[in-house]
Every structure is written in structure tokens, then in C-alpha cells.
Amino acid sequence: MARKYFGTDGIRGETNKGAMTAAMAMRVAQAAGAHFRRGDHRHRVVIGKDTRLSGYMVENALVAGFTSMGVNVIQTGPLPTPAIAMLTREMRADLGVMISASHNPYQDNGIKLFGPDGFKLSDEDEAAIEALIDQEPELVPASEIGRARRIEDSRGRYIHAVKQSVSDKTRFDDLKVVVDCANGAAYQVAPSAIWELGAEVITLGVDPNGTNINDGVGSTSLDAVKAKVVETGADIGIALDGDADRLIVIDEKGEAIDGDQIMASIATRMAEKGQLRGGGVVATVMSNLGLERYLEGKGLTLERTKVGDRYVLGRMRSGGFNVGGEQSGHMILLDHATTGDGTVAAMRVLASLVRSNRPASEELRMFEPVPQLLKNVRYDGASPLDAETVKAAIKDAERALAGKGRLVIRASGTEPLIRVMAEGDDACEVEQVVDAVCDAVRAAG
Template sequence: MRKLFGTDGVRGTANTHPMTAEMALRIGAAVGRYFRRDASGVHRVVIGKDTRLSGYMLESALTAGLTSTGMNVLLLGPVPTPAVGLMTRSMRADLGVMISASHNPAEDNGIKFFGPDGFKLSDQAEIEIEALINAGVRPAQAQNIGRAKRVDDARFRYGERIKSSLPRDLRLDGLKVVVDCANGAAHRAAPEILWELGADVIPVGTAPDGLNINRGCGSTHPQAAAEQVVAHGAHVGIALDGDADRVIMIDETGTPADGDQLMALLAARWTAEGQLKGGALVATVMSNLGLERFLSARGIGLERTAVGDRYVVERMREGGFNLGGEQSGHIVMSDYATTGDGLMAGLHFLAEMVRSGQPASMLARQFAPVPQLLKNVRYAAGQAPLEMAPVQQAIAEAEAALAGAGRLLIRKSGTEPLIRVMAECEDEALLTRTVDSVVEAVADAVSAPA
């Protein structure tokens, strides 16, 4: 079993296990050895990062670990996570690394890995890498130590790839667009790409200082972009997260639209054009029942997976599907990218505005969502609240109350020490009562004396 890796790489509070320089060096050495099992030839890895202060520390430590096993390191600097997947493939690298904790606050950080095909690693690969971390690896001989160099044009290469996913003659002239970059990895790339396509750009969250990533802005705080859309009379807003792999759209009234609405729009459009492969959309168990009903009415299937964009991608690859994502805003268009790309998804929404002539408020409301309530309960290290009898009893009672009327989903977050309690039900009073009963049981269990 994996102990170090979560649903999206390794993540935690910076300078606290496992996000220490020492552990990053060990991780770098282990993953370098894993991808350099064949010692012949030239081996290279690309490393990108977001704008967190701790990124400097982790970048240096990973570079030391990787070069110690003979890997040559190409440092991309601050770039979106999907750029790392792209550059891993285009630069013929053995491995790609993204240093980011995505939507988490600045004090957190994480390390994500991409294989030579540009896709995130499988659970099995992570298990094998963990074994190498625990066992330790033999460093390369002195004459075989790797080199490191900086790559200065990574975001420009990424920008060209993003634009190539749109029709060549498409322009955004006349569109006033607010783009909130969450003071993160896309703070330069996103405004540049929109401007190059002709949009009138109003940037938000483009002044990172190492400590303000995701703070009161970005996809986790869409009200910041919404306020600017209304204040500037913009046609639409794009709110990215810290590493720009997810997006929340904002219509001209300042109303946010999540990933489910965007996936519904794209699935319907691609079906009409004969572009949707496999006749289905891939989404997680968190996606709204309203999305499922919308797709079913149009003869489109819905494949559900565990939470995590890499599980979505794995199912897409297994089934030959080309569209998938998460309610949180990870949108995966595998014809163009190997992972969720918030900016690319936002651009395709803008392209539909141009094509259809409809306002964002029409396009962002594809279906009426079934009432859904999600609450989180934080727990301490070493606790296992879902294994506690009172919590299990509360969950059983909640499931019985919702039987035939809705659904309940309880899970541990793979990126934070949180228990996520989500329910879906047309009866909002029952919905609230059910979620609160489980949340209260979990909160009581984690606060009780040991």
C-alpha cells in the first residue's frame, strides 16, 4: 500500500514531513533510479513548479536527488501543471515533475510525477517508488552525475499548444475577459495567451509573492473574479487554481459555473459534431446527478470513477474516451492534453461563446443541478475517524434515511487531512439533516479524548 503518495502525488505542509528538503532529495533519488533502470543512453527529467516560496527549496533538493542518479534535469520554472505533461513528452524526457499543492494554501506544497508519455503515474508505479525511497538507492559514479539547466521558453511552448487546440481562424476580439490566476503558475501565461487571441484582458491574481497563492482568489474563491466581472462589465471570467489544472467559469452576472456545467457543454457540442469518442463522458462520483440526467437525455453515457483527475484519465485511456473531468474544474481533453488543463477548458468555453453568439450565462447553465451539500471535517494525524463505531453508525443511519431519495458519499481527502461528507437529494431539508448528522458524528469522534 502507498503511505507517502496520495491521490495526486506527495503533499503536505512545507518543511514538515514529508515535504522536507531531506525527503525531497530521497524522493528525487528514488524516482531517478526508477526511471533510469536502463543505465545506457541519456536520461532527462523536466521540473516545473508554481509560485510557492517553498518551491525553491524543493526544486533544489529534487534536482540534487535526481542528478545523483545520473538524470539530467531541465528546470522549467513557474508553469502550469499541464505544461509539465506536455514538455515531458515533447522534450523526450523520461520523467516529468511538478512541484505544487494545487489549490491548497501557500504553506502546503506537493510533488506530482508524469511518466515519459506525459501521463501521471499509476498506483503500482508509486508503490514501487515508495519501496525505493524506503530502501535507499545507490548513487551514480562520479563521472555519471547528471547536469541541470534552465529552459527559458517553457510557457511559450505551452501557449502555442493551448492555442493549437482551437480553430486556427478563431479570435476573441470584442470579448472582455477577467482571468484570475490565483497568484499561481499561470500568472504570466494565461493573460498573455488571452491577449494574443484578441481578448480584452482584465488580470486578477497575477502578483505572486510566494505566500499569496490561492489566498482569497482563484477557483477556490471565485467571488474575487466575480466581483471584477461585474465591476468591469466583462463578458466572462476564468478562475484558475494555483497550478492552473482546474477552472471555474464566471458568467456576465458574476455567477460561477463548476466543472459539471462545462463538461455538459463540451459533451453536447462534441456529440453534435461527432467528436465525442466512446459515446460517453468520464467523471467522478462527485459529479451531480443533474449532469447524469442531462447526458442520458442526449444519448450520452457517463462513466464514473474514484475522485482524482488521474483516475478519470486512467478510465479515459482504458475505454478510448476523449472527454472527462471533475466537478471541481479539472477538465481533461485527451485529444490535446494528458491531464486537466483549466486554461484550455476556459478557452474552449470562450470559443463556444464566439461560435454560438450566446452569453456566458446561457452556456454556463446547461442543466439544473440536484441539490448537493458538501462539508469537510478536519482530523489529526494518526486518527481514523471512518473506522470508529459511532461514525459508522451515523453513516448507516444517514444512508437509510436517503434510501431511494438520494445518495451519500463519505471519503477521506487524498490531499488534506479531511473527511469529506457529500449528499445529494431533491429534499433540501433531508439533505441538510443527513449531512449534518454525519459531520457531527465525525467531529465528535475526532475531538474525543484518546
Template structure:
């Protein structure tokens, strides 16, 4: 059965348009509630959200759907996505829900589901949930309708847990840190954690108003934080996205370090300490060839997956690895959590700074990246530019031009109507020419 609602990371779209309507959210909540009902007296679901205005609407609609099938709902309020995974397990809930469109614009929203183990649902589970929606949902009898309540200490529980992942007997005293929370879900949690560990925190993006999440701030727009790093002579900049499951770092000069560099550092340290399970890192096809070469030089394996942190996690669980992630900044450490966690990944990096005494610039330049270029080409809904002969010919020509000295990866985004055109090659000029040619061809039929 083809899936109409779920993409690569839950259900996502523009708020108040299909599928991000209150009606669909209510039906989805009821279907998920029916799917996770177990033969026991109490059924629990925890629901978190980021700071988008539409979160109120979707939170209420999901609550109505869940309670209609007998689920008791615990509302967490604005918390990072990884907090939902953590609290789903901690509270022995049947299902966890995060209402967020991650790094997308404030007008978008999304719904992500976590199973009782705290991990995101499989493709098979999501397909069955859609099937339940299509077949019709059996509602509970009046006496079995669920209840809903707010969990007032949800944020505090996650803050205390996050601090336990920092090296014992270590503090962040003396470190000046610019922290950009993207006006999103971590705007209270992240500054609290760093301050309680002793850092001097210079906050950016901590004044959400429902409409400014990810707006010229956060991991996708780190320029504001970079300027603040330089102005305040900070030791480090930390840029989270709207739901705080991804991270971009800035060294003391304001230079960016992406997920590949962060994973490279953690993998190198963990391998040296004997902590890297299976002596391998799991990353996606987007990760830079320079990272692969660096790991190979250290006899550390690199396993690549399709794009999407859920596919990284699936491979990690299948093969017993404890470190994986994406170039975009999702860093998954299953020793600490079930999904990408920007704050806890940042704590691992700061732990390395404290233990080694090295500057951020020394630790963020783990390998020399091979020149890489990514262009996003927007297309009209309902169209499939990749099916056009002229596009396929342009791709074939580009592959021939790069030959064995580079590679191309052309794919549809799983969350937006975009074709992502990515390439790598030692010759930057040749790479620019190839990527521009393919992108222009796609734009011409889009």
C-alpha cells in the first residue's frame, strides 16, 4: 500500500492545508491510538511540540483523537524532539508524539511518532496506521474515553538527564558560549543546561512568538550567531534547529563546522577510548568523502544509508552501532538517546574542549573536506522533474564529466517539493559547472 501521509520524517506540510489540518491530526491521533492500544488497564501517550503557532491547534486535535480511543495524554509543552523520545521511555508510555517541522519555516508543521522504546516508527508501522485510518477507526465506549493533563516538570526532567551525559567531575567554567536556539523548542532547556554546568551563555534566538522559529537564526541560518561569536570573543557557538535535534558548531572565529566534522571528532575519540561499537560510524550518502578517507586512515568503518536520520538509526540498531548521523547536524548517540540530539552532541564536543584544553578551531577541523556543492531546485507539486528525459540526460552527462574523480547524488527531498542536486569533486570549477548544468535543466521543466 502506497503511503499518502507519511514522508521520510513523519507527516509534514503547511499548517491548515492537507495534511496538516486539525481534522487529519485528530484522525491520525485516533489511528495511532488504536494501533498502540495494548491489553492493559492504562494507555499513555506523551505529546511535545516546538514553538510554532499552529502547534496549539495540532496539539488539541491530536489530544482529541488519542482520548477518543482510550489513550491518556500527557502534554509536555515546548520541548526538544529528543526529550520526547527520552520521556516516552522514562514514563513507560505506549507512544510519543512531537509536533514540529524541524528546520522548516514557521508556516509549516509536522507530526513525528515514537514507539514505546523511544525510537521513531518504522515504515511498516506508518503504513499500517494509514491503513487503519482508511478502514475506519473503532472509538472507545464513553466510559473508556481517555484523560489529558499537562506534565509540569517535563522540561526539568530532560534538563537533568542532559547534564548526566557530560563528563563526570567536569564543568564549563571559563567558557563563553553563544547559544542560538532558533526561537524553537530548546529556548529554555539548552540555556539552562549550559548555565548550570558553569558556562557563560550568550543567548540568541530565545524569544519565540509563534512565527519566528528558524527565521534568520538557528542551524540553517548561523550568520547571526557567528557575528555574535566574533563580537563577544566567545569560545564557541552552538546553533540548534527548531526542534533541537540537529546542530551546527561555530569555532572562536565564527567558522562553521557541520555534522560530518562533529561525527568525525566523536568517532575518533570514541574509537581511541574503545567506546565505538563495531568500530564504525553510520552516516548517509550525503556525508563528505573527506570524512570517509579520514576514518579509513584510522581503520574505522563508515556505513552509508539513505538520507534521513531514521534510516541511520535503523542501521545502527540492526548492526549494533552506537554513533551515527547526518552532515546536516543530526548526531545520534544511542548510548544517550534514541534520536538526534543537538544539545547532547554539543555537550560531547564541549567535553572534548574541557578535557583536551584545545580551542574549538582545533577540534572542528578533523579532516579536509572534498569540495562539495548542493543546490536545491523547487518544483511544482504533482510534477516529477526526474522523470524527464532531458534531466536524465543532463545527469548522465554530469556523471561522465566527473568520472572517477567525483560523484553525484540527485534526489527528491522527503519533506519539501525540492530536488536536491549534490556533487563532490577535487576540481571546484568543474563541480560548479556540472551542478549548475543539472540544476538549470531541472529548473527548466519544473
């Protein structure tokens, strides 16, 4: 059954349009409040947000919706998505809500929901909430309306949890670190956590004004942090996105190190200590073939899922894995968090540098990626993937890469785009394969 409101990561869209209006946010809160009503205790929800201007509007609408259903609200102010997941579980809340559109520009916003265990909701929970959104809510009597309060120590709680992800003997005294917070949710907590362990911290993207989140800074816009690392002679750069659930690293030469390399590094160190569970790593179909080959050489496996950290997390939980993520930088370390946490992953990376006493360009480049090319083709009308000419082009491409690479074709979950990705040892062949499929998609679209 097609989803009406929820996408791969909650509800997201341009603010004041479609599913991202104040009225819809209130209905979502009322539906979620009704769905998570369990027992006769006073119910509670934790609400956090990133730094978007529209966060005030969405937050107030959510508060109105939840309190109208008799749910007490705890507001944290700007905090990373993983912090809200952590506080939901720690405070024995019935539900957690993060107001964020992650790496999107400030005009967009979103609503991410967490269950009482701190994990993102299942498909079944989201379907049940969707069904309730379009129904008239059963409001509580005036005497049972919920209360709202803001807690002041939420940042300190999260910083403490982040530092607990590394050994209590770990110090970063000899490291100079550029921390780029994308003018987003981690603008206070990430630099503080790293500084408290002794590093010299140079900040970037820590001056949010409501409209500059992800604007020329952060994990999806790396030029600024690359330049700052080189300019200051830093040992490493840490680039987070708007809600700080993903991480891209910059080495001392100003070169980017993506999620595949970070996963390889973390998994290798954990395997050496006997701490890696599941026998390998979970990633998506977009992770580089080089990562798969590297892990196989270490006697480890790479299990692939559909694109989306919720699918990675689902496989991790069902298979007993504790390391997973995406090439784009979502790092899920289940020993320390219930969702992707860029700051926790950064702490593990910094600890690895300290132990090895090697530069980031050596310590964090675990394998040589095979040539990989991704192109997007926009279309109008029905999906071109149903056209016989496109199916034939895909079969030809798969034959060309057989035994030498991979082809991944998928429709975007948020835009009318077909994403065509191929990788293999021969860069020229990879480009030819991708172009041939893209040409077929364009002709059919």
C-alpha cells in the first residue's frame, strides 16, 4: 500500500505546503498521540528540532496537537536527531519527535518519529498513524489536557552520552579538529563534546540564523571545511549535516573520506578487539564494491539493503549487527545509539587517530574504491522503468558488467528521478553503461 504522508524518513516537504503545514503537524501529533496511548499513565513525548526558522511553527503546532490528546510535552530546543532518540528512551517517554529536514535547505522541514525504545517507527506504526491523520481526533476533556515544559539540561545529557562512546581513558589533547556543524542542530553539542576531551577545536557552521542551515557548509557542501582544514593545518575535519545524523570526514590534506571508508575503519578496529557483531557490516546498495571486497579480505561480510538508514537499521537489528551505515555518511553504531549519529561516529574516528598516531589520510583510507558513477534522469508521467526499451538497456548493461561490477537502478522516493549507478574496474566501461541506460530512460520518459 502506497504511503500518503510518510516517506523513507518520516514526513518531509516544503514548509507551508502540502504535508508540512502547521495544521498538518497538529494532526500528525494528534494521530501519533492516539496511536501510542497505552495504559492509564500520564503519557509523555519528547520534541526536539534543528535550527530552521519554521521549527518554531512546527513545534508549536505539535505541542498543541499532543496536549489536546492529553500527552505531556518535553521540549529540548535544538538538538541532533540521535539526541532525541536517546532522550525518548532515557526519559521513559511514549514517543519522540524530531523536527528536521536533515540535509535539505531551510525552506523544507520534516517530522521524524521515534517509539518508546528510541528506534524509528516501523512501517506498521506509520501506516496506523497515517490512517488516524485523516480521522477526526477524540480530544480529551479540558481537565486532562497535557502540559508542556522545556528542559534546560538536554545538551549536557547528550554530550555526556557522546563521550561515553569512547574509553574513559581516551583524550584528544594532541589533535587539532575542524568541526563543521552545518549551522544545524549540533552547533553547540558537537564542538563541546570534542573540546571536552582535550582537542583544539576550530568551528565552522555554528552561527545559525534560521535560514542558513546546510548553506555552503556541512556534510553535503564540503568546500568550506576542506579549505579550513588546509588553512589551519588541522589534523582532521568533521562535517555533519543539518540534524547531525551523518558524518563525512576531511583528512589533513583536505580530501573527503566518505561513509564507506568510515565504516571500514570502525568495523576493522572493532573486529580486531572482538567487538564486531554479526560477522560484518550492513550498508545499502549504493556502497562501493571496494568496501565489499575489502571486508571479504578481512573475513567479514557486507550485507546490502535498499537506500535509507531505516532499512540498514532494520537489517542490523534482525541480524544482530552493531555497525552499519550509508556511503552518504549515516553511521549507525548500535552499541551507542538507536539511529545514525554523526557525532558518536566522529568520536570513534578521533579515538582511532589517537591510538594509531597516524595521519587521517592513512588511518581512514582502508581500501581503494572502484570507479563508480551515478547519474539522475528526470521524467514526466509514468515511470520509464516499465518501458520495454529501458528493460532491454538494463539487461545489456548487466551483461556488460557481469562478474566485473554492479548496476543499480532505482526511482527516487522524493522526486520524479531515475537514479542510474554503475561501478566496476573499468571506468570507461562504467561510463558507457550508465550513459546507455540514461539515454534509454530519457527516450522513454
